[in-house]
Amino acid sequence: MSISRFILVRHGETAGNKEGLFYGSTDLPLTDNGHRQAATVASYLRDIQIDTILISELQRARQTAEYIRTPENHHYHCDPRLNEMHFGEWEMKHYSEIAARFPADWDTWMKDWQHAAPTGGEPFPQFAARVQAVADELRREASETPATRLIVAHKGVLGLIIARWFGLPAEAMWQFPCEQDSYSVAECRDGFMTLAVFNGRSCFTPVV
Template sequence: MDIYLLRHGKSEENEKNTYYGAIDCSLNDEGINQGNRVKEKLRGIDFQCAYVSPTKRTLETLHIVNSSKELVVNLEERLKEINFGDFEGKSYGELLKLYPSECELWKNDWKDFTPPGGESYVQLYKRVESFMKELINKDYEKVLLVTHSGVIRTIYTYVLGGNLDLFWGFGCKNCDLAIIKYEYGNLYIDSITHC
């Protein structure tokens, strides 16, 4: 199985440099252009289906890159970005002023810390892990996932054995395209391409 991981194109919130996962924003002009460049890279690949995070930015990206009218598209909640709760839409500087004690806890335990009303990286890992365990039991040759940076880094972490300390060891720019292969019961990262 070839699992193509595509991060959404640049969005309105990317420009603001804020924490956002649950904020449902659209692609900006640069994000649309990125999607069109990736479309060329995906031309001719026959996907059996696509799984997409049900957010505007991921759905818009899929709409740009998908040239098949027959592609089966599955909206998948487990592919949503991490929810930053009350931290959503705020820069780190703003968070330091509004939530100084929470920021200290976050700095000291980034994996288990849960922002007020949000979720932790451990919770993100568990939902992505449950999706991946189901996916590798499907009978697909090629499948497309359109999702977010946090989810993609989590998938890399899952492929490498589940050690969350590896999470920050990967870059993941807008419209990056990665291929994960599942062969003979093993997952491995085959390639990562910047748009």
Template sequence: MPPTRIILIRHGETAWNAERRLQGHIDIALNTEGERQADALAGALASERFDAVVSSDLQRALQTALAVAGIHGIAVQTDPALRERCYGAFEGLLYADIEQRYPAEFAAWQARDVDSMVPDGERRAETFRQFYQRSIAGILAWAHRHPGGTVAVVAHGGVLECAYRAALGLSLETPRTFKVMNASINRFTVAQGKLVLDSWGEVAHLRQGALDELP
């Protein structure tokens, strides 16, 4: 099967990114800055040729994907496999509040215990390992559908982190030492069922800073 190019994009900024409130599966829209970033991103990718534009079904990713696809006159396909990690009871809370309310679980999360369970909330939480397996399988499935093509995948900071780790063979337990920026362009090739990193963190199209949501 010929290699597939994946252009992996993190959604534009939301108000909750700006105030360090954990989103997970809560469906938050882009803020004004995020909309500006999405438009700038679309302009930066205007000369690319895409066989498909695929997005998480959460609106912050979908809004970003619609800006990209609109320039190319193609429809956006959505896939819940590309959603951010589900954080259960942590969702909707400021990081400082999570630490105060759930000190043991917060400590395990920050220590990168990839099999630690977050308390369930309105939705059932995922471990990091479960999330990693789900998101990588989602990306590879779209590559498999478009052999030899180019697919824009618009997702979330956690999904981008998983792709970076998969491509470089990084242990899931190691600290995240790389930035995952809003509306960044990150280029991969999928060859023989494996992700290969070609470039990371392109943000020259964003004149203002893009926020990195720390894990």
């Protein structure tokens, strides 16, 4: 039985996370704590042979991946479809400021975010479609070519990918909140997906 593994890692902490702000496309670096988180995750994965590294275009993903990659994995595959959602005029703002400055759009978002868009930002259906397209491609590749693939991306992106792999609607992304100092593992065995680890915080030992 052929086995492919996806190791899913959310980038480490940024100032936007620390301050509780809406942000997605803003290209923030890791905080000192974010660097520590990335180093910790790398220690959990130190004995794993990773064949391919896929990351978003944003520096917080790249900085996190730097801790995990080995000399054999010196190339990244950057895919803009793995970028976090673009929140337009809501970027780098607290929800209280957004509600005060854009009350109508905020009200629409709160009532039906699955079909809405932040002010001047990316509509959620468009965001979901691009991420789901990546998820479908990766699943096909896993079925055809057994390998261990590392994906370093963002909370919304990783949640959508997992939901897609398990046949759940896009809004189920919030049932898979990938945390910043952990890793998750999805396995594909002859096309059948399983979630082997979720928010793991110990050294990963694959089960054959």
